Amino acid sequence: MAHGGECVGRADDGRATFVAGGLPGETTQVVVTEARPRFQRGYAAGTIGAASPERVAATCQHFGAWPARGAAPGAWCGGCQWQHVAYDAQLGHKRSILRDALERIGGVGAPAVAATIGMPTPWGYRNKLRTRLVGGRPGLVAVDGRTLVRISACPIAVPALLAHVAAFEADLPDGTEVTFRIGERTGDALIVIDDREGVVGEIEVESEASIVIIGPEGEVSIAAGRSFYVEQLGGAAIGVPATAFFQVNTGMAERLAEVVQAALGPGSGRVVDAYCGIGTLTGAIAAVSDTVVAVDIDASAVAAAVANTGGLANVTLIEGDVAEALEEIGPGVNALVVDPPRGGLDAAAGAVVARMLPARIVYVSCEPTTLARDVRALGSIGYAHRSTQPLDMFPQTYHSESVTVLQHDASGLA
Ligand SMILES: C[S@@+](CC[C@H](N)C(=O)[O-])C[C@H]1O[C@@H](n2cnc3c(N)ncnc32)[C@H](O)[C@@H]1O
Known part of the structure; x- marks a missing residue:
């Protein structure tokens, strides 16, 4: 299963073929919708032989069923990609996709990627x-x-x-x-x-x-x-401004905060919560740190974060660009939590991190490919990949969330 939700197989002529609606282990007829010299793309039009035990009937009437979904792509909702995949299998694929990205793009040999934390009931979650x-x-x-x-x-x-x-x-x-x-x-x-x-x-x-x-x-x-x-x-009321980011899955946002807190561990010292949004992770980070400086560029999010973390004496909030704020914060940071948008760390932020060298980086990502790219770049300045914990923030879709721990043993700030 590839990142993007399609299954990758080989056609009779040996060409790599990306198959929407396909499942690993199945042999299927494919209606090709895009043919290139080195690969092609299409949708599963009929299984030859046994269907995969991972195959289930879609729940939503707007998802439809394969191959009808592929034959009339304007008629079916594109929000979910994996309603035909059993939930346990979805969790397994999200783990494999992350492992694959960290290996192939990130250059990490045999990366430690834990089993995906799933939802007990993977429906009715999108807020x-x-x-x-x-x-x-x-x-x-x-x-x-x-x-x-x-x-x-x-x-x-x-x-x-x-x-x-x-x-x-x-x-x-x-x-x-x-x-x-x-x-x-x-x-x-x-x-x-x-x-x-x-x-x-x-x-x-x-x-x-x-x-x-x-x-x-x-x-x-x-x-x-x-x-x-x-x-x-997490038992407290939080305000979410109209245009500010908040995870689309409230229950899993709580699990994410727990995982980030555990990734830091107690006695984390001086910590930066970069890309803090409305402060969803900040309280959990503050509970295991001496001080937290939290940064976000969105003024409405920072105003909400001030209110949402109100009363936490060890938290300081900064409205601004992460690279500029890190430059101001300077050296002496023990751990850096980053939760950037899909595009990952920009070059300016990467350059400041290379000068600051916090001992630990806890990288929260919603995009395996940019996570892996950044893990490679951080690896080139001495950070070792320790672990990745995937969480299923987006059941029934190929999207995944993960928390990666990177350690710099020579930074002197352990
Ligand atoms: C994926 S959200 C993470 C929010 C938060 N950690 C949470 O768990 O809700 C990414 C955040 O990065 C912020 N952001 C994007 N580019 C930024 C930049 N260059 N500097 C600072 N913050 C930025 C956005 O405003 C957004 O709140």
Whole structure:
């Protein structure tokens, strides 16, 4: 199974073939949709011989079934890729994909990658759905990446969130992006209408949720309620501003904080929480550190992090670019936690890390390929890969989250 969700096989002529809807061990007929001299791409059109024991029937009506999903890619929702894969097998594939990336891209020999921490019930978890309007109603992007599919079900979404999506109707242009967010434990919902094009005039929406509009300059105006929602995380109430990052899976966000805390260990000394967002990990880090400096570039996230970590005397928050903040913080950092966006560490951040050389780096990643690239770069300045713990933040999709521990034994800051 490859990163991206397709299965990799060999065609009769020996060409590598990426097969959507395929499963390891199966022999299948493939409808080829893209042919190149060295590889081809397509979808599974019929198993020859026995189906894999990993194969299950999809739960969602908008996922459909193979090969119908491949034959009409504009008709089926593209949000999930793996509803045809048994859940235990999904967890195994996420582990293998990470191990493979760390080996091939990261240059780590036999990397220690633990079994993926999964969800007890891998459904009803998504606290955020980004939709685009079609005929005034929310739609999700189809398998073809273009067409919008109107949905009446989404078994991976928090049910109360789906109720807000289903009830939404507005006289707004087709393609308008409307994001629905909810506190899974509080039921507090927020609808974010993206009007960066400046085309939304007066809006009339009947909803019990808060509604905000993001204007052409990124400014947030409140149409109803307030500009954030409240969630319960680790037993405490946290505020999540309209455009700030928060993990889409509240329960697994709690597990992630536990894993990061364990990766640091007690007595971690002086720690930097880089890319801290609304401070979701900061409290867990502070509990095992002398001091924590937490940094994020998003002003609304930092303001929320100040409130969300309120009362923790050993936490300092900085609004700004990670590379610049690390430069200011200077040497003497024992451990650095990084949780960058999908693109991983940028060159400027990497250069400052090379000068600071914290003994331990705890790298939280949602993208195995950029994690592996950065592990290779950090390896070239003396960091050894110690462990990677995958967590299933995104069941039924190929996406994965992981926590990697890197150690620099010569840094003198153990
Ligand atoms: C994957 S989120 C992690 C948030 C947080 N650790 C959490 O668990 O919720 C990445 C964060 O990086 C921030 N970010 C992106 N580029 C940045 C930069 N150059 N400097 C500082 N923060 C940045 C974003 O605002 C976002 O909050």
